[in-house]
Every structure is written in C-alpha cells, then in structure tokens.
Amino acid sequence: MTIQPDSGETPPSWDSPAGPFEHPALFYREADDYLAGTLPFIREGLNAGEPVAVAVPGENLRLIREGLGAQAAGVKLLDMNEAGRNPGRIISTVLRDFADRHSGGRVRIIGEPVWPGRSPMEYPACLQHEALINLAFSGRDVTILCPYDVVRLDPERVKDAERTHPVLVDTSGSRASDAYAPEQVVQECNLPLSAPPGVPRMSYGDGFCSDPLARARAFAVEHATRMGLRGDRLEDLRLVVNELAANSLDHGGGSGTLRIWAEDGRVVCAVSDGGHITDPLAGRHPVGLRALGSRGLLITHLLGDLVRTHTDVQGTTIRVYFDVTRPDDASPDH
Structure with missing residues (x-):
C-alpha cells in the first residue's frame, strides 16, 4: 500500500500547536x-x-x-x-x-x-x-x-x-x-483484521498470474455477483479492487492477496500485502485533478460503505464493505 499521502501533502505532526483550531x-x-x-x-x-x-x-x-x-x-x-x-x-x-x-x-x-x-x-x-x-x-x-x-x-x-x-x-x-x-x-x-476461515482468496503479482489486475477484478466481480451485488455497486467494487491491487503492485512489495466473503448483508473485500502506511491521513486528503500521487485509498473511501485498515511494519490489510441492499441510485457520484 502507498506510504505517501494521496495528495502529496505533508501531514501535520501530532505535536503541532493547536493554533486556532477548535474541536x-x-x-x-x-x-x-x-x-x-x-x-x-x-x-x-x-x-x-x-x-x-x-x-x-x-x-x-x-x-x-x-x-x-x-x-x-x-x-x-x-x-x-x-x-x-x-x-x-x-x-x-x-x-x-x-x-x-x-x-x-x-x-x-x-x-x-x-x-x-x-x-x-x-x-x-x-x-x-x-x-x-x-x-x-x-x-x-x-x-x-x-x-x-x-x-x-x-x-x-x-x-x-x-x-x-x-x-x-x-x-x-x-x-x-x-x-x-x-x-x-x-x-x-489500528486493529488486526483476520478474514473468516475458508473464504475465497487469490494471490496476485510476482509471477502468481499474468495481468494481475485483470485477474483480481474478475475474481472479485465473480464472487460478489454470486453474493448479490449488482449494478453500480458492483462496478464500485471492481474499481476499488483494481486500485488496491495496483497499490500492492506499486507500493506493497509487488504482490498481494485478495479475499472476499458475505457478512450481514454486505460483500466484504480484503486486500493484504507487505506495505506499510505511515501517514494516518492517507486516503482522507482531498486530491485535486492536477495533484500528483496515488488516489487509490481516497477512491476506496469514497466508494466503500465502510473501510477498515490495519497497518504495521509487517504489512497492511484494507477491508472494504459494500451494502448488498443499497440502491444503485444512492451510490456516490463517480
């Protein structure tokens, strides 16, 4: 996963003076x-x-x-x-x-x-x-x-x-x-995120398969469709899986593992790799059209109904939830 802010911004320190901010x-x-x-x-x-x-x-x-x-x-x-x-x-x-x-x-x-x-x-x-x-x-x-x-x-x-x-x-x-x-x-x-036992999984990158992004997208869409995801929400899942898998290839050691399962009316995708996210605000910086840097984590937050992340020096897991019963027309603007 990316270790730099999506927008190229340098995040403030926790030790920075509060200044005029009030919360x-x-x-x-x-x-x-x-x-x-x-x-x-x-x-x-x-x-x-x-x-x-x-x-x-x-x-x-x-x-x-x-x-x-x-x-x-x-x-x-x-x-x-x-x-x-x-x-x-x-x-x-x-x-x-x-x-x-x-x-x-x-x-x-x-x-x-x-x-x-x-x-x-x-x-x-x-x-x-x-x-x-x-x-x-x-x-x-x-x-x-x-x-x-x-x-x-x-x-x-x-x-x-x-x-x-x-x-x-x-x-x-x-x-x-x-x-x-x-x-x-x-x-x-920053809690560990373990998948239920026996869920569908695939590995990609570092020789596991040719065209790893296409394979990851196809794997996720196939299983999500069986679990009831349809229309725009299925396309949202396809894009999120593509972005997270691309982050694994570029910043997470060149490979990753994708898991998918159904849970309480939601389809859950989990991507794990060897990267370490060091910016606590990664994925939460607004990104302008001309800004350099990855938008993958921001896109994940924009399209997912819930996102949970665990990251440390051993690796990163990002889990994304998609509501199966959510109407297509309620999907955020793309």
Missing part, C-alpha cells in the same frame, strides 16, 4: 439541549459572516433546519446518514471540502458522526475519524462541534469522546478534557 464535543440529553448547543453556535457564525456547515443525522438535521427558520438558507446542510455512511470519507468530502472552499477566515462546522444507529462494526471507524480530525485540522482557523447523545449512546462511546475532543460542552458550560489523547486512540484503532 469541542457537545453532550446533550434531549432535543432542547441539542438546539441550545447548536443554534447559538450557528447564529454566532452567521452574524460574524463566517461560513457554516451542518452535517448531522436526518432527524437532528430537521430539528436544526426548523429551529433556524429563514436562516437555514445561509447554512450548508448535509444528512450525515448519507454523507458519513463511511466515516473514512467525512474528512475529505465533508469537512475539508467545506473548509477548503472557505479558507479566507474562520469556518464553523457541526459534524455528528456518532449516533445511536451506528453499528458495532462501524464504530471503530467513527472513533478513528474523530481522533484524526485533530491531526487533519491542526493549526487551521476552523471550529468543528461534534454532538453526542449521552442518553442513547453507550456510556463507553461518550467516554471515548472525551479522548478525541480537547474541550467538552454541556448544559453546565465548557471544560477542558483531562482524557484527551487522540494519537493513542488512533493507535488503538
């Missing part, structure tokens, strides 16, 4: 708490002439839209159920996309990537995302407020928010988080 967690218990914590934040930004975006799950988006009334027209509103379906693409397509378009002054964003409907399978990616925000925006003139439902969320997830946010806000006011440790959280999220 508070908002702990709320009911709708009134939610609105009391979000609407003033939005209105202060609008009154100051600051660009404001809100990306939260549908029901909370409705509350904010209704609470703002006519002011909602001045806010970019996104349903996080769709925009953040894969937590690994939120930084590039939601947060960085908005902040980079308004780089002339302070930008305000409300982002709610963790909500009660998130599955245990998705949650580690959400936690990793929240920690990585601090690295992705270090030194930038941006505030990202992240609401957490302390009534309906597992208490451990609320505790995790204290580890990924330097400031905590609730009805009693704001305070610094004594548990803040985002780099440690990222390390803990």
Whole structure:
C-alpha cells in the first residue's frame, strides 16, 4: 500500500500547536439541549459572516433546519446518514471540502458522526475519524462541534469522546478534557483484521498470474455477483479492487492477496500485502485533478460503505464493505 499521502501533502505532526483550531464535543440529553448547543453556535457564525456547515443525522438535521427558520438558507446542510455512511470519507468530502472552499477566515462546522444507529462494526471507524480530525485540522482557523447523545449512546462511546475532543460542552458550560489523547486512540484503532476461515482468496503479482489486475477484478466481480451485488455497486467494487491491487503492485512489495466473503448483508473485500502506511491521513486528503500521487485509498473511501485498515511494519490489510441492499441510485457520484 502507498506510504505517501494521496495528495502529496505533508501531514501535520501530532505535536503541532493547536493554533486556532477548535474541536469541542457537545453532550446533550434531549432535543432542547441539542438546539441550545447548536443554534447559538450557528447564529454566532452567521452574524460574524463566517461560513457554516451542518452535517448531522436526518432527524437532528430537521430539528436544526426548523429551529433556524429563514436562516437555514445561509447554512450548508448535509444528512450525515448519507454523507458519513463511511466515516473514512467525512474528512475529505465533508469537512475539508467545506473548509477548503472557505479558507479566507474562520469556518464553523457541526459534524455528528456518532449516533445511536451506528453499528458495532462501524464504530471503530467513527472513533478513528474523530481522533484524526485533530491531526487533519491542526493549526487551521476552523471550529468543528461534534454532538453526542449521552442518553442513547453507550456510556463507553461518550467516554471515548472525551479522548478525541480537547474541550467538552454541556448544559453546565465548557471544560477542558483531562482524557484527551487522540494519537493513542488512533493507535488503538489500528486493529488486526483476520478474514473468516475458508473464504475465497487469490494471490496476485510476482509471477502468481499474468495481468494481475485483470485477474483480481474478475475474481472479485465473480464472487460478489454470486453474493448479490449488482449494478453500480458492483462496478464500485471492481474499481476499488483494481486500485488496491495496483497499490500492492506499486507500493506493497509487488504482490498481494485478495479475499472476499458475505457478512450481514454486505460483500466484504480484503486486500493484504507487505506495505506499510505511515501517514494516518492517507486516503482522507482531498486530491485535486492536477495533484500528483496515488488516489487509490481516497477512491476506496469514497466508494466503500465502510473501510477498515490495519497497518504495521509487517504489512497492511484494507477491508472494504459494500451494502448488498443499497440502491444503485444512492451510490456516490463517480
């Protein structure tokens, strides 16, 4: 796998001064708490002439839209159920996309990537995302407020928010988080990923087969079709497998292994090779049309419904999930 950022950017250090970047967690218990914590934040930004975006799950988006009334027209509103379906693409397509378009002054964003409907399978990616925000925006003139439902969320997830946010806000006011440790959280999220026993697999590169990319694509499509994947989603899988296998050939020691299986209504592809991803934000940097460098990991995050990665000096495994029941017309724009 690639060890360089997809965009050619040099990622900031965890030790970089926080500067103007602010990343508070908002702990709320009911709708009134939610609105009391979000609407003033939005209105202060609008009154100051600051660009404001809100990306939260549908029901909370409705509350904010209704609470703002006519002011909602001045806010970019996104349903996080769709925009953040894969937590690994939120930084590039939601947060960085908005902040980079308004780089002339302070930008305000409300982002709610963790909500009660998130599955245990998705949650580690959400936690990793929240920690990585601090690295992705270090030194930038941006505030990202992240609401957490302390009534309906597992208490451990609320505790995790204290580890990924330097400031905590609730009805009693704001305070610094004594548990803040985002780099440690990222390390803990780098979990080994083992496939179920007996799943279909193939090896490619280093003489295993001629035209390894075509063989990998054909292998994945054949098995995914049997597992019920169709239409645009099947084409998305084909492209992701091609990009990850190409990364293996170019940056992962010249060979790799592809595995595929069905799990809880999803088709799962896992690509393993001998590479080591050293940039924690690889695949989360927006990439311009003229930028040099690989786009494979970014494409993987854009097209997959969930992406999990394990990487160390021994090698890398990237696991990508595709929802079988997801309609073709819900697929992200290519």
